Amino acid sequence: MKIKVISRSTEEFTRERSQDLQRVFRNYDPILRPQEKAVEYVRALNAVKLDKIFARPFIGAMDGHVDAISCMAKNPSQLKEVFSGSMDGDIRLWDIAARRTVCQFPGHQGAVRGLTASTDGRILVSCGTDSTVRLWNVPVASFGDSDGSIKTTIEPASVYVWKNAFCAVDHQWDGEHFATGGAQVDIWNHNRSQPVNSFVWGSDTVISVRFNPGEPNLLASSASDRSINLYDLRMDTPVRKMIMMTKTNSIAWNPMEPINFTVANEDGYCYSYDSRKLGEAKCVHKDHVSAVMDIDYSPTGREFVTGSYDRTVRIFPYNGGHSREIYHTKRMQRVFCVKFSGDGSYVISGSDDTNLRLWKAKASEQLGVVLPREKKKHDYHEAIKKRYRHLPEVNRIARHRHLPRPIYKASSLLRVIADAKKKKEERRKAHSAPGSVTTKPLRKRRIIREVE
């Protein structure tokens, strides 16, 4: 008779320290665990429910402005620094870790409409309705001295008065150019008091300008004639124009995919475009019930945040049609500007109620130091959630969000309208000669034409 005896050497099984884990042997044969799928399903369900329980996205509000916040800029070199400009001409530098104002930049006579900082974080550029562009030297906080050694008010390093009011400004990544949008798109240099270059195409006001962070010579602008323009600094001429049915309020380039950008439209949708094929959107992101005011990509390029006139902030996946998350509070009014933090784990929104708000990008994420075993557990939960996402119960719980009543009503109304339109179109199609009525996909429907 053959006898199998367990033989284990003591050396291998003795722990070196009492904190060490005991060595455990497992038999991974799936036949031994016929119920594993059911078990994992239940785990996924529990994980989704836990997510709901731990969802506490709101970290804090930063108040200090006395008028609506019109624009924000993050310091590309400092994670915790955010600039905000308000409608009364006040500009503030915030320490979002401590949630307090570090210093103020007084000087603008009218509303500040655009803010941006150079990539090294030394220079802040602001522009506004007072037709001035102001350059400021950003105070640098050295390590250790946080005891208020920084001056509380800063004088502008230079002021350039120009012929027209400005609506937007954006700084080139890793360069010394910045672009302003007003009557036209002007390209400025840090060291010169006049624009280096101007792009004129069409006669309407430019609302927003955004440089491509991945390809620093490319920039896009949107104008109030509902157009979206592409420019290339190397080419000395506008490159392409596309006209949509409604105005585009803001543009954001995907930092990890320099060919793609997403626009925040007045119709409440966001459209992702490939800059090489402007005839058709790559993806239409819909969920907002009112105009989308601002948009910013996460530095990971996998999601973007939008702020809307419907008083909500939403986070969309870069390739998904619907939002992953919606943030709202009772006191938050129209959101005019949103930004993702430099590490992609926080979202900052500025709204009409003069407050900046700090949110977590993942509502139920655990902040602080996460131990390796905890991290493993979180990863496992994420993985099973993703795997069983298609099952109705898991999906339902994961997608459920509590909405403010006006938004809930508006979205259901919009749904009804869309359904009615669809039905009407179907009927029209059914009652006309085959091929005579064609449906344009939503990706193309809102585009009027592409201008060469």
Add this chain to the structure above:
Amino acid sequence: MTEKKRKQMNDTNLRSKKSKTNPRSPSSLNKQIQTNVHFDEATTDVVYEYEEQDAEEESMKNKRYDPVSVKDRIPSHFKDENVQSDNEFENDDDCYIGTKRDANAEGRHVRMIEGITGMPTETFQGNAENKKLMMSDAFDPSCEVVVCGDGLITIEDLLNPNFVDHNKLKIRVQSIEKNGRTMHTPLPEADQAKVERKVAYVISKKYVTKYQPFIQTNRDATTISFYEKVDIGFSTIGAIASEFRPRSKFEREVAALVLEAHRDDGSRLNKVSKEDRKERQNRAKLRSLLFCNEKKAKRIKKIKSGTFHRHLKKDRLKSESSRIEMDSKVAKKYDMKKYFKRAEERMTLRHTHHNRWAKNVKQHGLNHKYEETRAAMDENCRKHKDLTRKMHSMKGSSSSNDSEDDDENSAGSDLDSKILGKLMKVLGEKDEITESRLSSLGFMRRGLKKSREAVVEECEDLLKNLEDFGSSEDRKAASTSGRRVFGKAKAHVRLNIKHTEGNDADTDSEGKMVGGIPTSTSKPSYELPSQEELIRQTFAGDDVEAEFQKDKQKILDEENPEPEKPILLGWGQWTDTQQKKGLPYGQLKQNKDALRKRDETLKKRNDAQLKNVIISEKSSKKTEKLYTKVLPYPHTSKEAFEQNMRMPMGPECNPTTATGLLNQPEVVKRPGVIIKPIRV
């Protein structure tokens, strides 16, 4: 020279008007022809020249011409070359001998440049005299004038019959006309901008497209990692501490002390004697032991189970008694305790019937009423007696050990009898087993027999041993007392054994009796029925197949219910016509369709072809929630999806190395680290 000049003109992208030999519009041209050209009569009827007011490109009326090439100064080298070549040409060919050539050569050259560049003559330090001379030249209509700007070049320069014959020139002019480039009208500005933009778009597309492969790999990757190593500035606590500089007086003092202490490696601070260390270790050990014991005691104290505590007490007593035996000190202590208790009892008389509780019990007659109270009273009494017994009598209690021994003995005999009884029971049992129905099967019988034989053998051995032991005991007992009688029992056992043996033999071979008491109850005429017969008997009157079919039909009906029969809806009687007409056509058709559908589904069932099998297609509700009806989005084929879902991802089913990879999140990033945009 004309040719040369033309060439040069072409080269500089300036195109003068072609010389016109065509006399078709003389009237218009005549006006323009100026008189300052010397006219040679010999060529009157053949050649004439005219002059335009201005070259079109010079007038700057439209933007057809490249303003740069028109306005710009001719580069110096060009000028030099021109002059040089002019001279060379002249000298080499010796074909240009104009009458006024010597005087006008310089002027002409200046004029030509002037014409080309559109600048005033003075700038080229032209000769005013020459110019005047030129202006005073007589008009000659037959001269051809090549006009460049406002200066004039005589036809004589070009067509001196002495060096060029007319036909040759004509041919040349024609060839130039034929081969000359024609300038199209330039595009409007808007269109030009459009074209520029188009080109720019193509180029910028090309710039951007270089990112395509990187984007694709990023998108295809299961995880995208931004986990770069970052230099935070300070790597360790030591590094931060090394930055520390003492500022206040106290800090400086402390720093000096520390520095002093650490002068030679700081080993002085850490020096501890050997004994000290040992003592410290011992103390630590003791402390930890104490702590452990304390914890244990606490834990045990918390346990509420009475049985547990009883056991604990028992154990404790046992260990105590053993210790008393082993250790004289402990024994002495124990004795002291005992004496103390006795003395206490004598003084306080605690366990007598005179205390309050006992009195109370007696007064109310509780000891009669409650069994437990009485027992408690008795116990109390016993304790008192024990404790107040005289010492010698206490010693005398050891003599009672004998009686205990006796008890043990008696208990031993009891045990023996018990064993005997059990053995006999076992031996007796087997008859009953033989008669059971199951054992009528051959293999069962054989197996049983074998096991029983083993049992019987063992029993017999045991009995034999007992007998031997019993007999010896018997003898001993007989010598001590006449009370214990084993002989009878022994005989009985033997008898029994014989009896069983007989039975055993019975089962072995029917009807045979080998010794012992014959079993008269056995039936010799019984025959074992055959297997078939047995089965037939057991399942007599069963129609299994029909029942199965019925069951199957029932399940089929349940899973695919038969459509309802069509009926005429209404309250009661229908008229004759209606009844004759029958059911409405639509209803009938619906029913027919439903039936057909049902048949089809029945045919498609997994057990449709299997007669003796029912495969239920009803899905259980519990497992239903684990499955999806539609293929989830990113998957394209069912097989791939199933393959993906097959293996669980948890740490229970995967080794640690695999689990990490399986559960990697989509985006791996480090909180607090700025992520830079893509760079190629």
